[in-house]
Amino acid sequence: MDADTEKARAGAAAAQEVQDGMLVGLGTGSTAAHAIAAIGARVAAGLRIRAVATSRASEALARRAGIAMLDFADVPRLDLTIDGADEIDPRFFAIKGGGGAMLREKVVAAASDRMVVIADGGKRVAAIGAGAPVPVEILPFARASLLARLGEGAVLRPGRDGPYVTDNGNNIVDCRIGLQNPRESAAWLDGIAGVLGHGLFLDEVDAAYFAQDGTVSRLERLD
Numbered sequence: 001m002d003a004d005t006e007k008a009r010a011g012a013a014a015a016q017e018v019q020d021g022m023l024v025g026l027g028t029g030s031t032a033a034h035a036i037a038a039i040g041a042r043v044a045a046g047l048r049i050r051a052v053a054t055s056r057a058s059e060a061l062a063r064r065a066g067i068a069m070l071d072f073a074d075v076p077r078l079d080l081t082i083d084g085a086d087e088i089d090p091r092f093f094a095i096k097g098g099g100g101a102m103l104r105e106k107v108v109a110a111a112s113d114r115m116v117v118i119a120d121g122g123k124r125v126a127a128i129g130a131g132a133p134v135p136v137e138i139l140p141f142a143r144a145s146l147l148a149r150l151g152e153g154a155v156l157r158p159g160r161d162g163p164y165v166t167d168n169g170n171n172i173v174d175c176r177i178g179l180q181n182p183r184e185s186a187a188w189l190d191g192i193a194g195v196l197g198h199g200l201f202l203d204e205v206d207a208a209y210f211a212q213d214g215t216v217s218r219l220e221r222l223d
């Protein structure tokens with residue numbers, strides 16, 4: 001089964017967690033887009049929810065799908081957030097930000113009672129850092145000094161016309177940092193002036209839906 005069909009299955013399964021009256025966070029990326037479509041189909045069938053999006057792209061998708069959207073700046077708490085990931089491991093540590101939205105994704109996840117990650121089987125790894133770089137959102141003003149600080153493997157993400165610019169007006173550096181101790185790596189990144197966010201999600205994920213070989217499995221974080 002191809003990865004997109006698996007993404008659609010994981011998204012549709014997680015969309016069943018959404019209940020009437022919920023405030024829902026909508027993730028970013030191709031897997032999250034499938035979840036948004038599945039939630040939109042449930043809204044068309046009578047489900048009443050309100051949602052916030054983690055990117056302009058997801059906001060536009062959600063509005064087109066008929067979902068009532070709120071400005072996250074006005075929303076103190078959310079019931080549930082559904083989002084994709086680039087890698088996720090058995091500790092429920094995830095790398096996010098392949099789509100460039102990890103800063104908004106993290107603040108929305110942090111405001112959510114529950115965060116569910118949806119992924120095709122290829123995103124399931126023994127330990128994060130297997131393949132995906134760690135995306136780091138940086139202040140463009142400090143671009144050169146931060147690139148130097150973030151180490152040899154750090155690459156400024158290209159956009160269409162110059163460096164990639166996030167919805168927040170910042171740039172992204174994709175970093176190859178050893179993740180033997182992800183908490184130490186996250187603390188190191190958190191301590192660098194000019195780093196505004198990063199794609200290490202170590203405490204946010206409560207459950208994951210993986211679609212592989214035609215089956216969707218749900219794993220719950222127990223600690």
Ligand SMILES: O=C(CO)[C@H](O)[C@H](O)COP(=O)(O)O
Nearest residue numbers: 029030031084097098099101
């Ligand atoms: O973190 C993300 C965006 O910032 C995405 O959720 C992640 O990159 C996965 O993307 P996709 O579902 O397209 O494979």
